[in-house]
Amino acid sequence: MTHMLLLYCLVFLLPTESCRTLCQVANKSKEMSPRPQGVCDGVCVDNSHCSQPCPPDSQGNMGFLCRQKKWHKITETCQTLNAFNIFESYSIMANHILNSKSISNWTFIPDRNSSCVLLHSVNSFARKLFINKYPIDISDVFIHTMGTAISPDNTGKNFSFSMRVNDTSSEITGQVLISRDELRKVPAPSQAISIAFPTLGAILKASFLENVTVNGLVLSVILPKELKRISLIFEKINKSEEKRTQCVGWHSLESRWDQQACQIIQENSQQAVCKCRPSKLFTSFSILMSPHILESPILTYITYIGLGISICSLILCLSIEALVWGQVTKTEISYLRHICIANVAATLLMADVWFIVASFLSGPVAHHSGCVAATFFVHFFYLSVFFWMLAKALLILYGILIVFHTLPKSVLVAALFSIGYGCPLVIAAITVAATEPGKGYLRPEACWLNWDMTKALLAFVVPALAIVVVNLVTVTLVIVKTQRPAIGSSMFQEVRAIVRISKNIAILTPLLGLTWGFGIAMVVDDSNLAFHIIFSVLNAFQGFFILVFGTILDPKIREALKGR
Numbered sequence: 218m219t220h221m222l223l224l225y226c227l228v229f230l231l232p233t234e235s236c237r238t239l240c241q242v243a244n245k246s247k248e249m250s251p252r253p254q255g256v257c258d259g260v261c262v263d264n265s266h267c268s269q270p271c272p273p274d275s276q277g278n279m280g281f282l283c284r285q286k287k288w289h290k291i292t293e294t295c296q297t298l299n300a301f302n303i304f305e306s307y308s309i310m311a312n313h314i315l316n317s318k319s320i321s322n323w324t325f326i327p328d329r330n331s332s333c334v335l336l337h338s339v340n341s342f343a344r345k346l347f348i349n350k351y352p353i354d355i356s357d358v359f360i361h362t363m364g365t366a367i368s369p370d371n372t373g374k375n376f377s378f379s380m381r382v383n384d385t386s387s388e389i390t391g392q393v394l395i396s397r398d399e400l401r402k403v404p405a406p407s408q409a410i411s412i413a414f415p416t417l418g419a420i421l422k423a424s425f426l427e428n429v430t431v432n433g434l435v436l437s438v439i440l441p442k443e444l445k446r447i448s449l450i451f452e453k454i455n456k457s458e459e460k461r462t463q464c465v466g467w468h469s470l471e472s473r474w475d476q477q478a479c480q481i482i483q484e485n486s487q488q489a490v491c492k493c494r495p496s497k498l499f500t501s502f503s504i505l506m507s508p509h510i511l512e513s514p515i516l517t518y519i520t521y522i523g524l525g526i527s528i529c530s531l532i533l534c535l536s537i538e539a540l541v542w543g544q545v546t547k548t549e550i551s552y553l554r555h556i557c558i559a560n561v562a563a564t565l566l567m568a569d570v571w572f573i574v575a576s577f578l579s580g581p582v583a584h585h586s587g588c589v590a591a592t593f594f595v596h597f598f599y600l601s602v603f604f605w606m607l608a609k610a611l612l613i614l615y616g617i618l619i620v621f622h623t624l625p626k627s628v629l630v631a632a633l634f635s636i637g638y639g640c641p642l643v644i645a646a647i648t649v650a651a652t653e654p655g656k657g658y659l660r661p662e663a664c665w666l667n668w669d670m671t672k673a674l675l676a677f678v679v680p681a682l683a684i685v686v687v688n689l690v691t692v693t694l695v696i697v698k699t700q701r702p703a704i705g706s707s708m709f710q711e712v713r714a715i716v717r718i719s720k721n722i723a724i725l726t727p728l729l730g731l732t733w734g735f736g737i738a739m740v741v742d743d744s745n746l747a748f749h750i751i752f753s754v755l756n757a758f759q760g761f762f763i764l765v766f767g768t769i770l771d772p773k774i775r776e777a778l779k780g781r
Contacts, residue, residue, distance in 0.1 A: 256268075256269040257269050257279070257281040257288045258288065259288075261286055261287065261288055262283055262286075263283050263284060263285065263286060264282070264283060264284075265283045266280065266282055266283075267280070267281040267282075267283070267288060268280050271293075278292075278293075279292065279293045280292035280293070301346060301347075301353070303342070303345075304342050304343065304345070304355065304362070305355055307339070307342055308355050308357055308360050311335065311339060311359075311360050312357035312358060312359045312360050315359040315360060315414065315416050315417060315420075316358070316359055316416070317381075317382070317416050320416060320419055323420050330472055332420040332421050333472040335417075335420075336414075336421065336435075336437070336467065337469060339360070339412060340412070340437050340501065343362065343364075343410050343412055343437070343439045344410075344439050346364060346408075346410060347408075348365060348366050348410075349366070350366060352364060352365040352366075353365075353410075358380070358381065359380070359414070360413070361378055361380060361412070361413045362410065362411070362412045362413075363378075363410070363411055363412075364409065364410035364411070364439075365409060366406055366407070366408050367395070367400060367403060367407050367409050367441075368403070368405040368406060368407065369401045369402075369403060369404075370405075371397070371400045373395060373397045373400065374394075374395045374400065374409055375392055375393060375394045375395065376392065376409075376411040376413075377390065377392050378391045378392070378411075378413035378434060378436070380413055380415040380434060381415060382415040382416060382454055389415070389433065389434060389452040389453075390434075390450075390452045391413055391433060391434035391436050391449070391450065391451055391452065392449065393411045393436055393447060393448075393449055394450065395409060395444065395447055395448075396446075396447075399444050399445070399446060399447070400444075402443040402444065402445075403441045403443045404441070404443070407441045407443075408439075408441075409439070409440050409441075410439040410440075411436060411437065411438050412436070412437040413434045413435070413436055413437075414434065414435040414436075414437070415434055417435045418430075418432075418433070418434075421467065421474075429463075429474075429505045429506060429507050430455075430505070430506050431503050431504070431505060431506075432451075432453050432454050432455055432460070432503075432504050432505065433451030433452060433453060433454060433489070433504045434451060434452075435467075435501055435503045436449055436451075436501065436502050436503065437501040437502075438495050438500055438501075440495050445495075446492060446493070446494055447492075447493055448482070448490065448491070448492055448493075449464075449479075449490070449491045449493055449502055450490050450491075451488060451491065451503065452487065453486070453488060453489065453504070453506070454506075455506055456486050456487055457486075460506045460507065461506070461507040462484055462504050462505070462506060463476055463481070463504065463506075463507070464476070464479035464480060464481045464491035464492075464502070465478065465479055465502065465503060466478025466479055466494075466498075466499035466501065466502045467500075467502070467503075468498055469497075469499070469501075470498060471655075474503075474505060475656060476656075477585075477656050478493055478494055478498075479491045479492065479493040479494070479502060480492055489504050515750065516749055516750065516753050519750065519753045519757060520576075520753050520757055523753065523754060523756070523757020523758050524569050524572065524573060524757050526757070526758060526761055527565070527757055527759060527760030527761055528569050528570070528760060529760075530764040531562045531563075531566040531569070531760040531763065531764065532566065533764055534558075534562045534760070534763055534767065534768045535559060535562050535563060535566070537768050537778070538558065538559045538562070538768065540778075541774055541777035541778060542555065544773075544780070545771075545773045545774055545777055549626055549629075550612070551773070552626070553612055553630070553633065554609070554612065556630065556633060557605055557606075557608055557612065557637075558609075558768065560601075560605045560633075560634075560637055561602055561606060562760070562764075562767070564598045564599075564601035564602050564605060564637070565599075565602045565759060565760055565763065566760070567594070568594075568595055568598035568601075568602065569760065571591055571594040571598060572595050574591050575588070575591035575592060575595055575663075575665065578591060578664050585659075587664075588659055588664040589649065589653060589658060589659065591664045592649075592658065592659055592664050592665055592666060593645055593649050595664075595665070596645045596666060596676070596677055597641050598641075599681075600641035600644060600645060600680060600681070601637055601638060601641045602759075603680065603681045603684045603685075604638075604640050604641050605636075606684060607684045607687060607688065608633045608636045608637050609688075610684075610688045610691040610692075611691075612629075613691055614691055615629075640680075644680060645676075648666070648673055648676040652667065652671045652673045655671070657670045657671030658671070658673055
């Protein structure tokens with residue numbers, strides 16, 4: 218209960234009352250305080266005594282003696298309450314509630330942002346500190362503050378911390394490094410302050426990613442605005458090599474970890490080196506640990522070999538279509554069908570090319586703009602593959618339920634292109650416009666749609682799986698409608714063409730659906746190597762499937778090729 222009361226006082230009272238006091242006090246202590254206007258003032262009786270409190274920026278009392286009808290100060294116990302004194306007291310209270318034994322008490326705080334308020338208020342107090350020629354070092358078990366004066370002449374500055382994160386005797390370290398080149402940018406005199414928190418990371422909500430934990434000290438830095446880059450070295454709490462590490466900064470306005478503030482420079486099982494950009498929004502930094510990392514050379518080989526086969530297959534498919542186009546597009550429905558096949562192959566080819574471009578980018582931090590562009594086009598072209606498959610299904614429904622020759626061919630072609638390219642473009646554009654401003658468009662480790670933070674991946678998964686369902690329903694409807702076709706009627710050729718389209722959809726749709734079904738399974742269980750391998754195989758060889766089932770096995774195309 219004591220911890221709870223202190224927590225409420227620290228989080229809800231001190232950020233307001235103490236800040237108000239700090240704004241009123243001087244930065245330097247004074248040996249003697251002037252006598253203020255107050256109780257001991259005005260005409261007095263000789264040899265009488267008077268006592269009154271010290272000025273508002275001090276604590277203690279002043280004693281006065283009346284001589285010649287005027288008050289003269291004879292004693293003083295005033296001690297100036299400067300920012301340093303207040304910060305020391307604040308640190309003691311913060312240390313008490315940040316004790317590893319008190320962490321569980323945070324679950325009873327109604328306001329889930331209390332930990333953010335605590336971090337912000339500590340950093341705000343630290344900004345009030347004034348450092349002369351002597352460095353400051355306020356060390357408690359669970360909060361440690363260091364500060365020093367800096368100037369352009371310094372060769373470099375660093376703060377080194379070593380603190381316990383729990384009840385064990387082992388400590389972890391953290392370092393803040395300011396290079397000589399950066400120090401040359403600061404005006405003289407300037408100061409640098411750093412604060413280390415070993416347990417605060419367990420309290421701050423990890424809203425940047427799901428299933429992550431803070432795996433090092435939380436290091437806050439109060440620096441001149443001219444300092445744009447610093448290096449941070451974090452010793453890992455969990456030193457397992459099977460964990461993925463992210464360098465992150467705490468976004469003070471949005472109260473979340475953000476990978477855009479930092480990038481990882483070097484990492485091993487013991488520590489991670491981060492390069493970070495401090496600013497008004499980002500003053501606190503740490504490293505995050507995801508529960509698993511899955512990197513297998515088998516996946517890499519399967520992916521790139523499969524993509525090579527897929528691209529070659531798609532180029533061959535488009536070449537065959539161009540070669541026999543005039544012979545296989547004599548009827549209207551055949552013409553529309555081959556437009557769909559050609560565009561499915563073309564969009565998948567472009568998707569594969571952009572997928573390779575995205576894979577060669579080192580990540581969102583190093584090539585953010587390029588990564589956004591690559592992700593947009595991969596998203597757009599993969600969606601186009603599905604929407605052109607949907608266009609084929611709608612073509613079948615139109616042929617079965619409505620007479621084909623009702624609308625001009627040009628109108629039908631325009632409708633197919635609107636579905637095949639217009640719908641994916643709208644979805645892809647809305648996705649990037651809605652999520653990129655908040656840096657939630659990309660995954661932190663790869664150029665692909667984010668899942669943990671904004672669920673942007675749903676903008677691909679939901680339309681794709683919905684199209685799979687529509688196409689399977691369409692195939693079922695075709696089977697029912699064509700059980701007894703009107704042989705000899707004027708629609709016989711169209712019915713046969715519809716059946717061929719349906720067979721094509723019946724084979725390719727389950728393959729596409731199965732591929733991205735395993736894609737969803739990967740999101741749910743990212744540590745399962747089997748899911749990754751199956752998805753990589755199916756995804757990489759989609760072009761080969763289209764060549765075989767969409768082109769080579771088509772009897773009309775085979776006849777046209779034999780005729781040449």
